[in-house]
Each structure stands twice: as structure tokens, then as C-alpha cells.
Amino acid sequence: MGKVTDLLVEYTDALLQGKPIPKEVEPELAAEFRPLWATVEFLHRVLRPAPVPSELAQRLENRLAAEWQKRQEKPASIPQALRQALEQLIGRALSDEGFRAQLIEDPEKAAMGLGLTLTPYELAALRTMDAHKLASLIQDLDERISKTSLDPTNLSGLTDLMER
Amino acid sequence: MAGQPSDEILVDRAQKGDGQAFAALYQRYLPRLYNRLRALIPPEDVEDLTQDVFLAVVRSLDRFERSSTFATWLYSITNHKVSDYYRHRGKQPEMTLPSARQEAHLVSGDQSSSAEDRALVRQVLRQLPERYRQVLLLRFAEDLSFKEIAQVMDLSLEATKSLYRRAITAAQEEIAGSDKVTARR
Numbered sequence: 001m002g003k004v005t006d007l008l009v010e011y012t013d014a015l016l017q018g019k020p021i022p023k024e025v026e027p028e029l030a031a032e033f034r035p036l037w038a039t040v041e042f043l044h045r046v047l048r049p050a051p052v053p054s055e056l057a058q059r060l061e062n063r064l065a066a067e068w069q070k071r072q073e074k075p076a077s078i079p080q081a082l083r084q085a086l087e088q089l090i091g092r093a094l095s096d097e098g099f100r101a102q103l104i105e106d107p108e109k110a111a112m113g114l115g116l117t118l119t120p121y122e123l124a125a126l127r128t129m130d131a132h133k134l135a136s137l138i139q140d141l142d143e144r145i146s147k148t149s150l151d152p153t154n155l156s157g158l159t160d161l162m163e164r
Numbered sequence: 165m166a167g168q169p170s171d172e173i174l175v176d177r178a179q180k181g182d183g184q185a186f187a188a189l190y191q192r193y194l195p196r197l198y199n200r201l202r203a204l205i206p207p208e209d210v211e212d213l214t215q216d217v218f219l220a221v222v223r224s225l226d227r228f229e230r231s232s233t234f235a236t237w238l239y240s241i242t243n244h245k246v247s248d249y250y251r252h253r254g255k256q257p258e259m260t261l262p263s264a265r266q267e268a269h270l271v272s273g274d275q276s277s278s279a280e281d282r283a284l285v286r287q288v289l290r291q292l293p294e295r296y297r298q299v300l301l302l303r304f305a306e307d308l309s310f311k312e313i314a315q316v317m318d319l320s321l322e323a324t325k326s327l328y329r330r331a332i333t334a335a336q337e338e339i340a341g342s343d344k345v346t347a348r349r
Contacts, residue, residue: 005329039336046285047304049199
């Protein structure tokens with residue numbers, strides 16, 4: 001059984017690589033396993049890989065480039081851990097003018113001051129936040145919260161609002 | 165592959181928005197996917213399905229959590245798309261001989277002589293268990309070595325060869341069975 005498997009593999013490799021059939025396989029070709037060799041030959045003939053037509057590749061590339069562009073324009077969702085940290089930070093900033101200034105000045109320090117343990121990735125995300133955008137975001141949220149029934153002490157779901 | 169970034173690195177970069185990394189993945193897998201789909205569906209639909217698979221990859225790339233390799237994930241998406249394709253086509257046998265002859269008119273030159281054979285192979289592949297189909301497609305349509313197939317399928321080399329032998333035997337039996345069906349028509 002093992003011998004036939006090895007011969008079948010050798011025969012397949014030789015056929016697909018266009019090499020001469022190994023000598024030890026030759027006597028087996030006419031033996032009881034002939035239908036297996038014939039199946040390998042048949043599959044090789046029918047499934048032989050073909051080059052991708054260049055026009056097709058180009059059409060696909062153009063279509064995918066357009067889809068990739070759409071993907072890039074879509075705002076990335078905020079990861080769960082960062083979402084919770086932001087909710088705490090912004091919640092505090094909304095009720096504490098001093099903390100708000102500190103958050104805009106140095107978000108990383110503000111987060112540490114609040115005892116938040118953030119991963120390097122989350123800290124990096126905080127560091128890349130634009131101070132002006134953060135200030136206007138907090139201002140905007142402040143105004144929106146004052147117009148809604150959202151409880152400023154329970155801000156779960158706040159970042160859903162931010163992502164809209 | 166020597167000197168080229170691994171799939172894992174390219175996926176990581178692509179997930180962070182690097183379009184060139186995604187383009188590299190696309191260039192790496194397009195020939196394999198194209199030939200896999202040529203083996204599984206009629207030629208007139210290969211381009212559309214290839215596009216569908218890659219679009220699905222772009223749209224769900226952020227959700228790929230790397231619990232499997234990128235190749236395995238891509239094949240999984242491909243399998244779903246091929247299943248959907250045949251579900252939408254209906255449950256009639258995909259290729260009876262007359263429709264295979266019709267297909268022969270869709271392709272040109274010396275390829276036309278094997279249109280019926282290709283229809284038969286599609287039919288046979290669809291009848292085989294997934295692992296048998298996978299090992300045959302990786303070896304014949306994607307031209308991977310047995311060593312590479314072992315890596316893709318997460319098997320030892322010996323287990324891969326043994327699986328291959330069983331797959332060839334099963335394919336041979338399916339082909340013999342379909343010959344009898346054809347002869348009765």
C-alpha cells in the first residue's frame with residue numbers, strides 16, 4: 001500500500017514537472033493500478049494551471065482598488081478597550097474643566113492620572129489624537145448631551161454617538 | 165518566496181490600511197485562486213467569482229483574526245462562494261453531456277476538445293469529500309508541491325501523500341461511475 005502511494009506521488013511529480021517517468025514506476029504502469037495512473041494523467045491534462053489573462057487581472061485590480069478606496073474612507077470602529085477608556089476620559093472631561101484642559105494638552109498623562117491602564121497601542125492612539133479635534137469633539141458632545149437625556153455620569157454608549 | 169514578506173506580515177500591514185500590502189497578497193493569490201475556480205465552475209463565470217472572492221476579502225479583512233492562515237481563510241471564503249454559486253444555479257446536474265457540448269462553443273481553439281472533460285472533472289470534484297477535493301486542487305490546479313500542500317493542510321508529508329492516494333482512488337471511482345451513467349444515456 002505504501003509502495004503504491006510513493007510510486008503514485010513520484011509519478012505525479014514527474015508528470016507535472018515534465019520529467020521522465022522514474023524507472024521503478026514503469027512496470028507498475030501496466031499493472032493493476034493502471035486506473036490510478038490514468039486518473040492522474042486525466043486530472044493533470046484537465047486541471048493544468050493556466051496564466052491569468054492580463055485583461056482579466058487588470059479589470060479585477062481596478063475593481064479591487066475602488067473597493068479598497070471605499071474601505072479606507074470608512075471610519076474605523078473604535079476598539080472596545082479604547083472605547084471604554086475614552087468614555088471614562090471624556091466623561092470626566094465633561095464635568096471637570098481642569099481635567100478637560102489636561103486631556104486636551106496631554107491625553108496620555110490625563111489617562112494615567114485617572115488610573116487607566118492602557119496598552120501601548122491604545123496610548124499610541126491617544127497620542128495621535130489631534131488636540132483641536134479632541135477639544136471640538138468634547139464641546140460638541142457637551143452640547144449634544146445637554147440636548148438629550150444621556151446621563152453624563154453613565155456614558156456607556158457615548159462612543160457610539162462619537163462614531164455616528 | 166525567499167526575501168518576500170510572509171502572508172502574516174502582509175495581512176498585518178493590510179489590516180492597518182497598507183494598500184500595497186493588500187496588492188501583494190492579491191498578486192500572490194490571484195493565479196492560485198483563478199486556477200482553483202477554473203477547476204470548479206464553468207469558464208464563463210470564473211472572472212465574476214474570482215472578483216466576488218477578493219471583494220469579500222477586502223470587506224472582511226478587519227474581521228480576520230488569524231485563528232487560521234490567510235490561505236485557509238481565503239479557501240474557506242472560496243468554498244462558500246462556490247457553494248452559493250451552485251445553490252443559485254439550482255439543483256440540476258451541473259453538466260450533462262449536451263450542456264458540456266454547449267460549453268465547448270464558449271471556448272476557442274484546441275481547448276474545445278477538453279470542454280467535456282472539464283465538465284466531468286467539475287462534476288467529480290463536487291462529489292468528493294472536501295479534503296480529497298482540496299489535495300487534488302492544490303496539486304493539480306495550483307501546482308503546489310506535496311511539501312507545500314502538507315503545510316497548507318497542516319498535515320505531515322506522509323499523511324498528505326496518503327490522503328492524495330485516497331483522493332485519486334476516489335476520483336477514479338467517481339469517473340468510472342460517471343462513465344457508466346453516460347453509457348446508459
